[in-house]
Amino acid sequence: xxxxxxxxxxxxxxxxxxxxxxxxxxxxxxxxxxxxxxxxxxxxxxxxxxxxxxxxxxxxxxxxxxxxxxxxxxxxxxxxxxxxxxxxxxxxxxxxxxxxxxxxxxxxxxxxxxxxxxxxxxxxxxxxxxxxxxxxxxxxxxxxxxxxxxxxxxxxxxxxxxxxxxxxxxxxxxxxxxxxxxxxxxxxxxxxxxxxxxxxxxx
Amino acid sequence: xxxxxxxxxxxxxxxxxxxxxxxxxxxxxxxxxxxxxxxxxxxxxxxxxxxxxxxxxxxxxxxxxxxxxxxxxxxxxxxxxxxxxxxxxxxxxxxxxxxxxxxxxxxxxxxxxxxxxxxxxxxxxxxxxxxxxxxxxxxxxxxxxxxxxxxxxxxxxxxxxxxxxxxxxxxxxxxxxxxxxxxxxxxxxxxxxxxxxxxxxxx
DNA sequence: GACGAAACTGGAACGTGTTCCTAATCTAGT
DNA sequence: ACTAGATTAGGAACACGTTCCAGTTTCGTC
Numbered sequence: 001x002x003x004x005x006x007x008x009x010x011x012x013x014x015x016x017x018x019x020x021x022x023x024x025x026x027x028x029x030x031x032x033x034x035x036x037x038x039x040x041x042x043x044x045x046x047x048x049x050x051x052x053x054x055x056x057x058x059x060x061x062x063x064x065x066x067x068x069x070x071x072x073x074x075x076x077x078x079x080x081x082x083x084x085x086x087x088x089x090x091x092x093x094x095x096x097x098x099x100x101x102x103x104x105x106x107x108x109x110x111x112x113x114x115x116x117x118x119x120x121x122x123x124x125x126x127x128x129x130x131x132x133x134x135x136x137x138x139x140x141x142x143x144x145x146x147x148x149x150x151x152x153x154x155x156x157x158x159x160x161x162x163x164x165x166x167x168x169x170x171x172x173x174x175x176x177x178x179x180x181x182x183x184x185x186x187x188x189x190x191x192x193x194x195x196x197x198x199x200x201x202x203x
Numbered sequence: 204x205x206x207x208x209x210x211x212x213x214x215x216x217x218x219x220x221x222x223x224x225x226x227x228x229x230x231x232x233x234x235x236x237x238x239x240x241x242x243x244x245x246x247x248x249x250x251x252x253x254x255x256x257x258x259x260x261x262x263x264x265x266x267x268x269x270x271x272x273x274x275x276x277x278x279x280x281x282x283x284x285x286x287x288x289x290x291x292x293x294x295x296x297x298x299x300x301x302x303x304x305x306x307x308x309x310x311x312x313x314x315x316x317x318x319x320x321x322x323x324x325x326x327x328x329x330x331x332x333x334x335x336x337x338x339x340x341x342x343x344x345x346x347x348x349x350x351x352x353x354x355x356x357x358x359x360x361x362x363x364x365x366x367x368x369x370x371x372x373x374x375x376x377x378x379x380x381x382x383x384x385x386x387x388x389x390x391x392x393x394x395x396x397x398x399x400x401x402x403x404x405x406x
Numbered sequence: 407g408a409c410g411a412a413a414c415t416g417g418a419a420c421g422t423g424t425t426c427c428t429a430a431t432c433t434a435g436t
Numbered sequence: 437a438c439t440a441g442a443t444t445a446g447g448a449a450c451a452c453g454t455t456c457c458a459g460t461t462t463c464g465t466c
Contacts, residue, residue, distance in 0.1 A: 017463080020413090040331075045453060055415040057456080066453065118331075125328035129385035136386065167374055167399045174373035182332035183339060196370045200402050220433085223443090248423060258445040260426085269423065 024062055026052040031073045035119035043070060043119055064130075070123030071134045077120065078141050081106060085145065095150045096201040102149040103172055103193050110176070111186050118180045125177055142169045150201070164200050171196040227265055229255040234276045238322035246273060246322055267333075273326030274337045280323065281344050284309060288348060298353045299404040305352040306375055306396050313379070314389050321383045328380055345372045353404070367403050374399040 016024075030051035034043045045066055049059045063069035085102065092098035110117040127135050146165035147157045175192045178184040184192065219227075233254035237246045248269055252262045266272035288305065295301035313320040330338050349368035350360045378395045381387040387395065 019462085023414095041452095044451090056417085056454090058414055060454070061413075064454095122329060122331070125380065126325060127384060128325070132384065132386050135384070139386075163398050164402065166395070167402065170377035170399075171370055171373045174376055177328065181330060181335060181338065183335050183342075192369070195366045196373075199367065199370065222432090226444095244422095247421095259424090259447080261444055263424070264443080267424095 023052070023054055023058070027054060027059060027062055027069070028073050028076055031069055032077070032116060035070070035073070036113050036116040039115040040070075040119040040122045042115075045069075067123050067127050067131055068134065070120055071127055071131055071138065074120040074124055075134060075138050075141070078138055081109065082141055082145050086148065089152050090149050094201070095203065096197050098152070099146060099149045099168065099197050099201060100194050102145065103168075103197070104190055106145075107172075107176070107190065107193065111179070111189075114180075117176070121173075121176050121180045124173075139169065142172075167200060168193075168197055226255070226257055226261070230257060230262060230265055230272070231276050231279055234272055235280070235319060238273070238276070239316050239319040242318040243273075243322040243325045245318075248272075270326050270330050270334055271337065273323055274330055274334055274341065277323040277327055278337060278341050278344070280319075281341055284312065285344055285348050289351065292355050293352050297404070298406065299400050301352045301355070302349060302371065302400050302404060303397050305348065306371075306400070307393055309348075310375075310379070310393065310396065314382070314392075317383075320379070324376075324379050324383045327376075342372065345375075370403060371396075371400055 027048060030048045031043055034047055034051065043066065045059060046056060048069070049056045052059070059069075063072060085106075090098045090102055092101050124135065124138065143162060143165045146168055147161055150161060150165065151157060172193055175184065175189045178192070179186060179189040230251060233251045234246055237250055237254065246269065248262060249259060251272070252259045255262070262272075266275060288309075293301045293305055295304050327338065327341065346365060346368045349371055350364055353364060353368065354360060375396055378387065378392045381395070382389060382392040
C-alpha cells in the first residue's frame with residue numbers, strides 16, 4: 001500500500017524540510033481556525049492561504065483539494081484525541097460502558113466546537129475516491145480507538161470485535177452527520193449511539 | 204410541521220398546476236439521466252435546465268440548490284423502490300434474513316447504476332441543515348422499509364424495533380458511502396451490512 | 407561559492423453553483 | 437376580452453474551488 005512517493009504529496013506522512021513541516025502546520029492551523037469560526041463554508045482556499053501566509057499554489061501543492069485539506073485536518077485532530085485518550089485507562093465495568101464513555105466524551109468534545117465539527121464531518125462524508133487513503137487512515141484510527149475502549153489492556157482483539165467496532169464507528173458517523181445537519185439534537189445523538197452500542201455489545 | 208406554504212417551495216408536496224407538475228417531473232428526469240450518465244459532477248445546473256427545457260432561474264425556483272435537487276431525486280427514486288417492494292411479501296424465515304434480503308436487493312439495484320448512486324448518495328451526505336426536511340423524509344422512508352421487512356404483515360412495531368431499524372439504516376448508508384467512494388468493493392459492502400444486521404437482529 | 411532543480415509567490419484565468427435583472431408569457435378574476 | 441400579478445425565459449454577473457504561468461527564492465550538489 002506504500003506507493004513510491006518521490007517528492008510530491010506531502011499530505012500524508014512525508015516530512016520534508018523543517019520549513020515544509022512548518023508550512024504544513026501553519027496551513028492546518030489556519031484551516032482549523034477558519035473552520036471553528038465559520039464552518040465548512042468559511043474554509044475558503046484563498047483565506048486559508050492568506051492566513052497561513054502561503055501562496056494559493058503552494059496550498060494546492062500541499063493539499064490537492066479543499067476536501068483533502070479538511071480530511072487531513074480531521075486526521076490531525078483525531079490523532080490528538082486518540083493519544084490523549086490512550087493515556088488514561090477508560091473507566092467502566094462492561095465493554096459497552098467503556099465504549100459509550102469514550103464515544104460520548106469524544107462526541108462532547110466535538111459538539112463543543114460545532115462549526116469545526118460541521119466542517120470536518122461534511123468533508124469526510126463528501127470525500128470521493130481520490131481521498132480514500134486519508135479516509136482510510138481516519139477510519140483505522142477510529143476503529144482502533146473503539147477496540148481500545150472495548151479491551152483496556154493488550155487483550156486479544158478478534159475479527160468479530162473489529163467488525164463490531166466498525167459498525168459502531170458507522171453509527172457514530174451517521175449520528176454525527178445527523179447532528180451536524182441539524183436533524184438530531186445533541187441529546188438524541190448521544191442516545192442514538194448508546195442504543196447502538198448496547199445492542200451490539202450485550203455480553 | 205406543515206408550515207404555511209403560499210406559492211413558493213414546490214419542492215416537497217405542493218402540486219401546482221399541471222404544467223408545473225410536468226416541469227418538476229422533467230427536471231427530476233433530467234437530473235437522473237445526467238446523474239446516471241456521469242455522476243454527481245455531471246449534474247450541472249445549466250445542463251439540467253437545458254435538458255429539462257427550463258430556464259436556469261426556473262430550475263432554482265423549483266429546487267433551491269443542487270443538493271435539494273439531488274435529494275429530491277433520491278426521494279422520488281426511493282419512493283419507487285419502496286412501493287415496488289411493498290407489494291410482494293419478503294421471503295425469509297427470520298427477521299434478520301428478511302432485512303438482509305431487502306437491503307441486499309436494494310443495494311444491488313443501486314449498484315447496477317453506480318454513477319446515479321454516487322450522485323444521490325454524495326448529495327445526501329453533503330446536505331446541510333437547509334435540506335433537513337427532505338432528508339428526514341428519505342430517512343423515514345428507509346426506516347419504514349426496514350420495519351416492513353422485519354414484520355411482513357401489520358405486526359406491531361415497538362420503539363426498539365424502530366431504533367434497530369435506524370441503526371441498520373445508518374450502517375447501510377455508511378456502507379453505501381464506502382462503496383460509492385471506492386473504499387469498499389460491492390462484496391465487502393454486502394458483507395458489512397449482513398454483519399451488522401446479524402449482530403443487531405439475533406433473536 | 408556557483409549552478410541547476412525544485413519549491414514558492416503573486417496573481418490571472420477558468421468552470422460551475424448561485425443570484426439577479428428585464429422582458430415575455432401565462433393565469434385568475436372581472 | 438382585459439388587466440394585474442405571478443411565473444418563466446434568457447442571460448449577465450458574482451463567488452469560490454481549481455488550474456496555470458512567470459518570476460523569485462530556496463535547496464542540494466559540485
